[in-house]
Amino acid sequence: xxxxxxxxxxxxxxxxxxxxxxxxxxxxxxxxxxxxxxxxxxxxxxxxxxxxxxxxxxxxxxxxxxxxxxxxxxxxxxxxxxxxx
Numbered sequence: 184x185x186x187x188x189x190x191x192x193x194x195x196x197x198x199x200x201x202x203x204x205x206x207x208x209x210x211x212x213x214x215x216x217x218x219x220x221x222x223x224x225x226x227x228x229x230x231x232x233x234x235x236x237x238x239x240x241x242x243x244x245x246x247x248x249x250x251x252x253x254x255x256x257x258x259x260x261x262x263x264x265x266x267x268x
Contacts (some may be wrong), residue, residue, distance in 0.1 A: 194240040202233045 209226045212219075249262055251261060 194244075195237060198233055198237045198240065202230055205229050205233070 184200075192200075205226050209223065212222065240259075255261065
């Protein structure tokens with residue numbers, strides 16, 4: 184997937200993609216016989232950080248929806264720009 188395509192995806196989708204990449208990397212390293220606990224610890228730290236980031240993203244999205252509702256309650260209308268291909 185190109186950078187342009189990744190930019191079109193949601194924050195949560197990209198978060199899950201990176202988490203799956205870390206898990207695939209971990210499986211491949213184990214299959215190759217790599218037993219470096221520091222490397223596996225770094226991968227696990229990355230996965231744990233992604234979990235925190237996903238929660239933060241969910242909270243941010245909830246706040247943004249609250250802002251949209253508040254603005255629209257003042258009779259402002261949001262005009263969405265069309266995505267460029």
